Every structure is written in structure tokens, then in C-alpha cells.
Amino acid sequence: MVSTSVNRTAATRAAASRGTAVRGKGQSSAPPDRARVRQARAIAKALAELYPDAHCELNFSNPLELLVATILSAQCTDQRVNMVTPALFAKYRSAADYAAADRAELEKLIASTGFYRNKTAAIIGMAQALCERFGGEVPDRLDDLVTLPGVGRKTANVVLGTAFGIPGITVDTHVLRLAKRFGWTTSNDPVVVEQEIAALIPREEWTALSHRMIWHGRRVCHARKPACGACGLARLCPSYGIGPTDPVEAAKLVKTGPVDALR
Structure with a gap:
């Protein structure tokens, strides 16, 4: 199943300052031979x-949907996530919807993806942070994304590369x-x-x-x-x-x- 494309006009905006790989602690700055x-x-x-x-196998129509789907994909196949997200995305259409979600209802919708209690906490926490600090919109900077609950560099890079076109x-x-x-x-x-x-x-x-x-x-x-x-x-x-x-x-x-x- 091929993911739905989203508007990529943000791809060219200051790309050099976002989504960059960082040097690990103690790593040499010398270039490889x-x-x-x-x-x-x-x-x-x-x-x-x-x-x-080759492309991302998660189905989505906007950055928020991809962010939620990527959180759900931990320890779960993309195929299973794609079976769950149509009903999920129909019920929760904005960060505010997720932020105000009834925990039991959300857990029930995503239960088949595994670790559903932790994922529910991460999704609600992530959405609340989006509403509180980013106007309900998914940021297109890695440094901002990794401050969200449940979002590490791996998830952030999926969203940057696939939803925003930022490498x-x-x-x-x-x-x-x-x-x-x-x-x-x-x-x-x-x-x-x-x-x-x-x-x-x-x-x-x-x-x-x-x-x-x-x-x-x-x-x-x-x-x-x-x-x-x-x-x-x-x-x-x-x-x-x-x-x-x-x-x-x-x-x-x-x-x-x-x-x-x-x-």
C-alpha cells in the first residue's frame, strides 16, 4: 500500500538547518577516507x-497522521498499523482531538498494534505538547520534534523525510x-x-x-x-x-x- 502524498512546499525552506545528523559523543570529526x-x-x-x-509503507494524508502512525508502528508491522489508522484518523482529525481523547477509547482503537497503553500515553502527550507549544501543528524541525513525548530521532526523521521532504x-x-x-x-x-x-x-x-x-x-x-x-x-x-x-x-x-x- 502506497502512502498518500502531502504538500511538500516546506521541503525547500531552510532544509540545511533541519533534520541534520549529529555527531555522537566522542566521535571524530575527520571525514571518512x-x-x-x-x-x-x-x-x-x-x-x-x-x-x-522504495517508500514509507504507512498510509497518511498529513504530517500529524504520519506522526501518529509512526508511533503506532513501534514493535508492529506497517500492515497492521494501516488496518488500524482509517478508523483512528476518522475519529481524531486534529492534535486537539487527540489531546482531549478518552484514554480507554483510544486504547481500544489501537489495541491490536501492541503496547497500546504506552502508545496511547505517547499520542495524547504528543498532541497536548503540539497544542501547547506549536499551535496544534507538527513542527518541521528535528530539534522541535524530539521534544514531543514518544518522539525520538528515528520517528522525527521519518516525519521530516516523508511528510516534509527534508532529508x-x-x-x-x-x-x-x-x-x-x-x-x-x-x-x-x-x-x-x-x-x-x-x-x-x-x-x-x-x-x-x-x-x-x-x-x-x-x-x-x-x-x-x-x-x-x-x-x-x-x-x-x-x-x-x-x-x-x-x-x-x-x-x-x-x-x-x-x-x-x-x-
Whole structure:
């Protein structure tokens, strides 16, 4: 299922000052060597060829809907979230609606996404903060987004890149795993990983790269047993061989079907 597009006129407004990756504590400011940059950009190009249509799988029609859907997607498939949000978005149309929501009613609507009590608290708290500090509108600055309850850098970068067209690197479990396998990082700290990927890949590619890495992680480069022998990145990946290299055996591991249903 393809997400609904939103007005992207904000994409060009002071983009250089928003959604930027930050340097992790103790990280060197020295740029990566040219060989690492060439390798990373070759992988990014190959991913673009493998997944030219990669995009966010959450359905939404405005930044608030995407923000709520992204909060719901924690420990839940996008497919399940997309089953829940039509009724949710029909009932709650503004930040004020969520801020004044009856907790029990909201919990019931989102129960099937899991961890519904925590998610309900995060959504109501987030909406109250929007009303109190941002006029009920979702801000288009990372520094503002991460001050909202339930919103970390990962969620903020999803909203910036997908709803506002402002480049951001979404370091979820797939992006973290693939970045380590590609040799782009050795860290487990998402902020450090974000900074290290940003040093290798041009800013304008950050959002699309995140989607492509997520798609590849869900389909081919699995956590426990990657399908190395069926991977389009085999010749470029320094971790080739950690999974089956026999093409027939590896092909059996490749997940197909709607990407939003894969984890």
C-alpha cells in the first residue's frame, strides 16, 4: 500500500538547518577516507537500482497522521498499523482531538498494534505538547520534534523525510544491521550510526536510502540468516558469506509480497 502524498512546499525552506545528523559523543570529526565513500555510494546506487520504488509503507494524508502512525508502528508491522489508522484518523482529525481523547477509547482503537497503553500515553502527550507549544501543528524541525513525548530521532526523521521532504536518516533495526554489515559503522548507538552514514552519503539521498535499506533488510538481508547467494549487493558487501551463498538455498530465504507486511 502506497502512502498518500502531502504538500511538500516546506521541503525547500531552510532544509540545511533541519533534520541534520549529529555527531555522537566522542566521535571524530575527520571525514571518512575516499575508499569508504566510494564503497558506500556504490552500495547506495545498487540499492536504488534494486528498489527504485522504495517508500514509507504507512498510509497518511498529513504530517500529524504520519506522526501518529509512526508511533503506532513501534514493535508492529506497517500492515497492521494501516488496518488500524482509517478508523483512528476518522475519529481524531486534529492534535486537539487527540489531546482531549478518552484514554480507554483510544486504547481500544489501537489495541491490536501492541503496547497500546504506552502508545496511547505517547499520542495524547504528543498532541497536548503540539497544542501547547506549536499551535496544534507538527513542527518541521528535528530539534522541535524530539521534544514531543514518544518522539525520538528515528520517528522525527521519518516525519521530516516523508511528510516534509527534508532529508533524514531513519536508523531502525534494519538500517542499523545493514550499516554494520556494509562496514559503514561498528557502533550500536543510533545517533552515531546516523552521523557516520551521513558522512558517507549525500544529504539529498538520506531519506530514499533509509527506505531502500529497510526494504532490503526485510526482504533479503535478514538478521538471523541473510540470503547472501540471492543478494544483488553480493559483489559489494564485505559481509557476503555470513548467510548461505548457494543461489538455490539463498533464494528460499528471500521474502516476497507486500513489503509492509515483512519484518
